[in-house]
Amino acid sequence: MFLINCPYCGERDQSEFIAGGEAHIERPKQPTELSDDEWAEYLFMRKNIKGIQFERWNHAHGCRKWFNMIRDTSNDEIKLIYKMGEKPPKG
């Protein structure tokens, strides 16, 4: 059970949060311009990494804010939490 440091509320138990899948997948600005394959890539394809993964989380039973998390899926270590709209660190 993770202890998650919500960027708005501070450390809270995992049971207050929901996971929202892979982060930094931007909704295409002009969907109609996309081929079926390109749209399917956006819609369906998600990474499932063993190791460092970028994720979206939501403090659903708290401030209801979405934020980003970098997590090592092999040992559940949370490497970094940063707000929506902020760029992930390089490297």
Place this chain on the structure above:
Amino acid sequence: MSQNLRVKSSNFIDETSRISFKFNGKTYYGFKGDTLASALLANNVHLVGRSFKYHRPRGIMTSGSEEPNAIVQVGNDKAITEPNVRATEVEIYNGLEAKSQNCWPSVNFDIGGINNFLSPLLPAGFYYKTFMWPASFWEKYEIAIRHSAGLGRSPTKPDTDIYEHRYIHCDVLVIGAGISGIMAAKSAAQNNLNTLLLDEKNELGGTTIYQNSDNFKIDNKISSEWLNDEIEELKKLDNLEIKTRTSVAAYHGYNYLLARENLTDHQSKDEKVNKVRQRLLKIRAKKVIIATGSLERPLVFNNNDRPGIMLSSAVKKYADYYGVICGKKNIFFTNNDTAYESAISLYKKGINVHCVIDIRENSNSSIVKEAQDLGIKIYWSHTVVDTHGYKKLKQISIMELSKDGQSFANSNKTVLDCDCLGIAGGWTPAVHLFTQSGGKLKFREKDQVFIPNIYPSKQISIGSCNGDFELDEIIKNTSDTLKDFLEIDNSDYDNLTVKTTKETSKKNIWLLPSDKFIGKTKPFVDYQNDATAKDIKLALREGFRSIEHVKRYTTTGMGTDQGKLGNMHALGIIADTTGVKMGEVGTTTFRPPYTPLTFGTIVGRNVGEYFDIFRRTPMNDWHINNNAEFENVGQWKRAWYYPRGNESMHEAVQRESKATRESAGILDASTLGKIDIQGSDASEFLNRVYTNAWSKLGIGKCRYGLMLNEDGMVYDDGVTTRLGENHYIMTTTTGGAANVMSKLEDYLQTEWPELDVYLTSVTDHFATATIGGPNSKKILNKLIPNLDLSDENFPHMSFKKVKIGKINCRIMRISFTGELSYEINVQANYGKSLWEQCIDAGKEFNITPYGTETMHLLRAEKGFIIVGQDTDGTMTPIDLQMDWVVSKKKYDFIGKRSLYRSDTMREDRKQMVGLLTDDSNTILEEGAQIVSEFNQNPVQMLGHVTSSYFSPNLNKSIALAVVKGGKDMMGKKLFIPMEDKTINVTVVDPVFLDKENKRLNA
């Protein structure tokens, strides 16, 4: 019965306090401080249970939570009886009733015992191999197998005990209150760290607390005295909470642990009245110190499971702690020095110790010397090859080992009389919690143990669970580790003088040789699941290699004890047989809970009406008073129908439906989801989330909207009203409200943060009464005489803000039934008052309250969908023939692009149609499959029925269905095969009633 099996020397048993209890119907007594196991042994009861598979007689083997054999059923009440309880953990109290499990008719005469003689026919994988074919017989086999499987009985009535949960946050959690745990807790608490100390036993001090030997001294005091003083000091500390009888069940990531605190299981019925029985502790610790100690290993040899064969440390504990003599002729069988501690302790109490059988060639350690000096006979290089006695050990046979330990030096066999054999196979660190937390182990060749290596969180293992077995090592390493881990400079434990004996020679043989062919032997590895070394070898011969596969095939380690005793031997035998190094075989996964948890503890207070939250509308009391039946919609309790007199559900729904269309009906619609949307970009936001256009909706007007997922499938629907230039109120389905809110928030925060839009969930803030039917206008006119209800002033799909009496109302003229109808929304506290006023005003028009079932019927007559009933996450608006609500002009909305994927544009997708049965009285079953041809082989399913009713207004059966290519099938005959008949249906338009919408403006 006299207690001639007691020695008078225990500080832990109160011999003045006699306690009587029943075991298998017979009354015995013990003393305060006894466990069920110690009390039974004191009464010379060794036969406690029968084994799982072969039904072999089994006795008490250990003195702790690792017990595999002596598991009993406690309690004789239908509501309060617990199976699979370890007799070694049950503290006796007056009135305790316990029974043996897994035997019939009794533990002394068990019919299942015949399995022991059939055992050559019951090898590993027997069930997999035997009951595979013919497949159709499986159902019959299953009945017989289920009858003979399982341990113990479940309660047959609801549990009457009280359980609860508690959250604890601490700086330091110490698990285990043996010598190293006490040192840790004291060091932490002394240094201003908020500390929690847990131990599964009822006393602090672990095994050291009854260690009364000159061989073990700390600071020139006998180790137990030193520890006692430490405990006294510890109890004076402020920032420390101590919980005994508390077993850590699970160690999760981020130092989150679950523990079960046992509060009343040791108390008699009168003492525990109205008290909480068990408490689940949910602990979040900044640092965790594991001091769970180690478990003594048995030895694996032929017939090593007879009652009277016990761990040597258990024999010692029964004598030292409980003052109980386990046998009159005691022999110890060992591969290390531990057995000598036990032998000497017994000898000094005047208990007979016949000899020690040691597989080692010799040892010159001080404790072995002491035993020799006392005159205890030692058989060096010997092993037990067989044991005798059915329900109680009577004799053992021993032989001299060859140099390599794999066979024998000669063929001489010595038979010794013996009624208690204390076996000592070395020690296994209790690393279960460490590995549960994600810790990685390493194998230490020297003494063949797995010890903690890589820690995944802020935690440390100390004492024998970290592989420190000798007293001087424990004190020194614990002290050093604590200073480092707790970041403290000084320790009370620096420079203590420690006297201990040191083990000087080691030898380990995982499977001891037998003079018999292995197929004729029973060397048990997992006692609880009756898995023998022979089974493991068979699994290897049959090609299983992974330890996880061998475990599942032989069931080794899969009992309620998770193989705490035998897992190491299973690994050792695999390593020896396959020639792989022990450290490379790996270990199986230890899973929570460490010892079984009751369901009561897991559930806590969340039972009965507290199991889940339920939501009721402000009109709920009225519904109850008017005989409503309720249905669950999400967490809501919604009025389902209102039967009058002896009316059936069908009759009530037919009456309510007819009355609504003929005059007027009223529905409690308060549960619909309501989201208040404000901001200068509110219209643009709605444009993006709904399939249709919103910018041009006039203020005071309402519009139906359909919301899709990004994959193009219908997600939710509802009517949204424009209250002002930048202000809308959206309604959602009752069940979808929370999800819609989350989805909208997600898009606003992550995709469109530039939009100026604010969302507020106001579902509970409003109560809603919907009055519908040709007379609804007259009723509303009575309620609000000064409001102009003409179609010009208050047309369909529009909104008015008015007052009924003093109550502010938002009234929407919208319709889900096809009738002229008004949804009246008021602040929730006025809901019941509004409802009653509507009922009063409607009396002269026979206003009829109707529930969700009638609502469903009325909307089906009009062909309106219910998201979640007529859709299932695979329906696009085009599939639903709802193209009219999808804007072609809008550049984008959620899900738009997906409507143009090759798959969503297929002509032969399942599409919404209406069905009429040839026989207008036959009502289809919802979910029934639809086919195009009779007797087709193979049958091709075209679709299924999604909604079906008998329409009282049309006087015939109607149904909605999804059918492949259904749009182009109008008038076509299809078939619905049922169990006993085939129903003929015709595809029709899904709008059955009032296609011209005349009734809306009646």
